Each structure stands twice: as C-alpha cells, then as structure tokens.
Amino acid sequence: MALMDFIKKQFIDIIQWTETGDGTLAWRFPMAEMEIQNGASLTVRESQMAVFVNEGKVADVFGPGTYKLTTQTLPVLTYLKNWDKLFESPFKSDVYFFSTRQQVDQKWGTPQPITVRDADFGAVRLRAFGNFSFRVADPKLFHTEISGTRDNYTVQDLDGQLRGLVLQNISNAIAGSGIPFLDLAANQLKFAEALVTQLAPEFGKIGLKLEGMTVQNVSLPEELQKILDQKIGMGMVGNDMGKFMQYQTAQAIPKFAEGAGSGGGIAGDAMGLGAGVALGQVLAQNLSAGLQGGAAQPAAPAAPVGVKPEDVMATLEKLGDLKAKGILTQEEFDAKKAELLKKLV
Numbered sequence: 001m002a003l004m005d006f007i008k009k010q011f012i013d014i015i016q017w018t019e020t021g022d023g024t025l026a027w028r029f030p031m032a033e034m035e036i037q038n039g040a041s042l043t044v045r046e047s048q049m050a051v052f053v054n055e056g057k058v059a060d061v062f063g064p065g066t067y068k069l070t071t072q073t074l075p076v077l078t079y080l081k082n083w084d085k086l087f088e089s090p091f092k093s094d095v096y097f098f099s100t101r102q103q104v105d106q107k108w109g110t111p112q113p114i115t116v117r118d119a120d121f122g123a124v125r126l127r128a129f130g131n132f133s134f135r136v137a138d139p140k141l142f143h144t145e146i147s148g149t150r151d152n153y154t155v156q157d158l159d160g161q162l163r164g165l166v167l168q169n170i171s172n173a174i175a176g177s178g179i180p181f182l183d184l185a186a187n188q189l190k191f192a193e194a195l196v197t198q199l200a201p202e203f204g205k206i207g208l209k210l211e212g213m214t215v216q217n218v219s220l221p222e223e224l225q226k227i228l229d230q231k232i233g234m235g236m237v238g239n240d241m242g243k244f245m246q247y248q249t250a251q252a253i254p255k256f257a258e259g260a261g262s263g264g265g266i267a268g269d270a271m272g273l274g275a276g277v278a279l280g281q282v283l284a285q286n287l288s289a290g291l292q293g294g295a296a297q298p299a300a301p302a303a304p305v306g307v308k309p310e311d312v313m314a315t316l317e318k319l320g321d322l323k324a325k326g327i328l329t330q331e332e333f334d335a336k337k338a339e340l341l342k343k344l345v
Contacts, residue, residue: 011090012036015050015069016043017097023155025103025136026147029095038089042067047101049139053094054080058140094149098139102211103155106132108166113219116171118181120325126185126220130192132166132213134203142207165202166195173198182227188215227325312340 012034017027043066044050050062052074059076071078077093078084109129118124136142147153174184177194184191192215203210316337323333 012040014041014043015095017045017048017050019048019099023103024152025099025155025158026139026143026150026153027097027099028149028151029097031092031094035090035092036069036095038070038091040069042069042095044097047099049098049100049136051096051098051139051143052077053096053143058143059093061140096139096143096147098136098142100136100139102133102135104131104133106134106155106159106162108132108163110167110170114167114170116174116181118174120180120182121224124181124221124224126218128170128191128215128218130188130213130215130217132162133211134162134208135211136207137204137209138207140207145206162203166199169198169202170195182224185218185220185224188218191215191218227327230322230325230327312343316340 012031015029015036017029042050042062044062044064046064048064052059052061054077057080059080060074067073071083081088081091107129108131110127113125113127115123115125146158173194174181176198177184177190179190179194184194192213195215196210196213199213200210319328319333319336322328323330328336
C-alpha cells in the first residue's frame, strides 16, 4: 500500500511564475499534496524574486535566474531540515514569488483639509493630491510584515495603507523640510521632494522602496492664496521698489472702487491710495534722475508732491504688514523705511 502511495504521489520538477498583470505583489506557488523533487528547476524572471519558507520561517531568497534545487542552492533550508545529515527527497516547502517591478500611478490625496504647522502662519489647513510609484525591494521583510501566508497579495490590498501613510506624514514633511510653507505651495516640486524625504524610510520599514512622488495640486485657504498671489506678483517685478509701489497701487484701485460704490471706508482707502500714488511719484522722479546720468537736481519739497507725515506713516505700516507676512525681506523693509523717513526731515 505504501509503495502504491509513493508511485501515485506527484512531484514538482519546475517552479516558476508568469505574471498576469493584475497588480499582484506576492503569489504562493500551488503545492497541494505535491512535493518538490531533488534537483528540480527554479526559474525566477526579471522583476521577480522567490522566497522559500519552511514551517513559517523564511529560508532562502532567490533573485532572477535559473537554479537547480539541491543542498548547495538551498543552504538555509538545508540547515533548518538538518539535510547535512540526511537529504530527504522529495521535500515540502512553501514557495512565494514577489513582483519587484515598479508600481506606477498610485493615487494619494486629502479627502478632507488637513492641518499642518508653519513657522510663518502657525496652523494651516490645506488639501492636496498627486501620485507616486513604488516597488517591493525586500521580499523577506514584505512577507513577514505585510503579505504573510496569503495565496495572493495585490497592489489594491495595500492601497489604503499607503494612502494613510502619505497623509500621516505630510505635516512632518513640511516641518522637517525647513522650507516656508508658501514656498512649498508655490513650488510643487519642492513639496514632492519633502514628501519623499519623509516617506522613504516609512516605506522601507515594510520592505518597499518609494521610487517617486508628484504633487499635482495644493488648495490653500482663501486668505493664504491671496498672500501667495502677492508673493508671485512681487517675484515678477523683482526687487525694484518703484515697481513694487506701482504693483501695490494697482492692487488697491479695485478695492477703492468697491469702497466708493458702497460708501464705507472711503476715507481710509483714499488715504492709502493717495500715499501709494504720492510715493510712486517720488520714486518715479528719482528713477528719472538716475537714468539721466545722476545729474544734480534740486530736491523737490515734500508738500508739492503731496507726501505728508501721516501718509508716510501709513505706508510704513503697510510695508510692515508685508514684512510680517514674508512678502518683503528685512533688508528691503529697512531700506524703504530709511528712504521714507528722509522725507520727514
């Protein structure tokens, strides 16, 4: 009877896996009641790795290539089974294949606004989304931490965990980068680089390698979006303070028109606009003199151009607000302050 059972038993001579393109990350070779024949062939294709597991313990790991399974090619399994004393053939062992190719276009996003901390603005609520790519880099670690003994483990099975990992680390990425939040929001490449720096070690803890990440959109609260628009506008005019005042005046005109229509706050808007126009006239005259070779021109009195002490102080307050918001640097503010104070002498 035992002889008949031996004759009927099926032996495995070839172990291999052909991927089906369904996003499978880990696949267990079907063993059933079959056993692996001594000298059987193991084929591991490019973008694959194979792992032998004996009684729950990870034994030998194989990269791409073709192998003849013997005690020499299975040293860990040989040790676990004490084959150095007596090789048993055929033998049983679980064999898992892992896909190591890059899994691209994986989506991430913030379903609800999340709160991050910034040195300039304190708590900021934002929404963002993009995509990323990854691959299995350490199949032994991935097996023990994630896929386990399942027959099949796919990208879809891992999707929720990876999305959560991204969301959990956005705040730490921004804080750890040391880059002002508005610079990150205006430069999505920097934002993505900060996320990769923060997330790569977290992916590594479960046997994955984060290959790349993109930030396709960042949605800011309305008040921060206005500041970002101003910062971008200043970047367009550069460090020319004359152009800066022209830019500020142009920004104030629509608000002044709205105030005139509603009848509220006209006096305050008018004073701010008047100060900007007057200052623009002074800067324009100075620029004109500089373009004419620096020829000495008699200094125009303050009164004819409409520069009053209260106008200068109002303008200084506006510049102080812009410095506090990070739109002006300390050096730019100090230079402009010194220039304006001279008008009061």
